[in-house]
Amino acid sequence: MAFLDFSLGDFVRHPQKPEWGLGQVQSITGMRVVVNFEDAGKMFINCEIVNLEPVADKTD
Numbered sequence: 531m532a533f534l535d536f537s538l539g540d541f542v543r544h545p546q547k548p549e550w551g552l553g554q555v556q557s558i559t560g561m562r563v564v565v566n567f568e569d570a571g572k573m574f575i576n577c578e579i580v581n582l583e584p585v586a587d588k589t590d
Contacts, residue, residue: 534558534577541585544575552585 536542540555542565551568558564561577575582 534561534563536582536584541587542582543585544573545581545583553582 536555538555538558542553542555544550544553544565544567547567547570550570550573553565553567553570553573556564556566556572563575563577563582564572565575565582566572
């Protein structure tokens with residue numbers, strides 16, 4: 531079983547969509563995550579398919 535490498539409120543990046551910019555995790559339900567990205571807005575991500583990359587600090 532997969533697990534998430536981040537928590538609610540953490541910052542992440544979408545590895546296949548760098549143009550979306552930095553995103554902040556808004557909600558987590560199982561492996562489905564809502565992320566608010568700087569340049570793409572709110573996106574619903576299935577983390578069984580996409581491995582979001584945690585960002586240690588918002589300035590990264």
